[in-house]
Amino acid sequence: MIELVVFDMAGTTVDEDNVVYKTVRQSINAAGYSFTQEQVQSAGAGKEKSQAIRDVLALDGGDHSEAEVQAIFADFKSRLIEAYDSLDVTEQPAASKTFAELHARGIKVVLNTGYDRQTAEKLVHKIGWTIGEDVDALVTASDVEAGRPAPDMIYLAMALTEVANASCVVKVGDSRIDIEEGQNAKCGITLGITTGAQPEIDLLQSKPTAVIHHLSELLALVDQTSQATV
Numbered sequence: 001m002i003e004l005v006v007f008d009m010a011g012t013t014v015d016e017d018n019v020v021y022k023t024v025r026q027s028i029n030a031a032g033y034s035f036t037q038e039q040v041q042s043a044g045a046g047k048e049k050s051q052a053i054r055d056v057l058a059l060d061g062g063d064h065s066e067a068e069v070q071a072i073f074a075d076f077k078s079r080l081i082e083a084y085d086s087l088d089v090t091e092q093p094a095a096s097k098t099f100a101e102l103h104a105r106g107i108k109v110v111l112n113t114g115y116d117r118q119t120a121e122k123l124v125h126k127i128g129w130t131i132g133e134d135v136d137a138l139v140t141a142s143d144v145e146a147g148r149p150a151p152d153m154i155y156l157a158m159a160l161t162e163v164a165n166a167s168c169v170v171k172v173g174d175s176r177i178d179i180e181e182g183q184n185a186k187c188g189i190t191l192g193i194t195t196g197a198q199p200e201i202d203l204l205q206s207k208p209t210a211v212i213h214h215l216s217e218l219l220a221l222v223d224q225t226s227q228a229t230v
Helices: 019-030 037-044 049-060 066-086 095-104 117-127 152-161 176-184 200-206 217-228
Strands: 004-008 108-113 137-140 169-173 189-193 210-212
Touching (some): 049 066, 108 117, 152 169, 152 176, 189 200, 189 217, 200 210
Parallel strands (some): 004 108, 004 169, 108 137, 189 210
């Protein structure tokens, strides 16, 4: 039986017009580079953002110091605050309804993200979700020692919701690293979704249980799994 669904935020449950990866690119290229948006999203999608910067820089084959990474990361955080202050952040279609339908089935809902907690909480507040009501918990990259694809955030989500068995957990995300995070946590179901950073052809490379195109498709999969275990 499914007991918990862990959702990624940007691109999966949150529609922020891809501003995060646009801002990552702006900050990196402001430091003297010329990476494309496709390169940034391919190398960085779903990751803790300083790691995303590190991995994008590595694409040029050069040596990049940690001081350079952190300087770009600091610039990114500053730019992102400005972007979010003016951005009309909304939920992805049917996100709140999907959370409510899962709760009606007795299934817990947790958001997890490669953002730090300050950024994630600002997004949650802007959308109008309440932690403890609309979703049961929020887990961010700054809450754990190792970010994606390590399973730490999912393990913390399980601890916060008192779910003991990872086979009873579904992980949903819009990037390959979300899928790999779920696989590393040994989740029973790992789902890619095509509403965000990476297209279906990329998501399939990580061999998810399935790829969906709308959050509402999740409910049928959960119901099928529950019926199969009865």
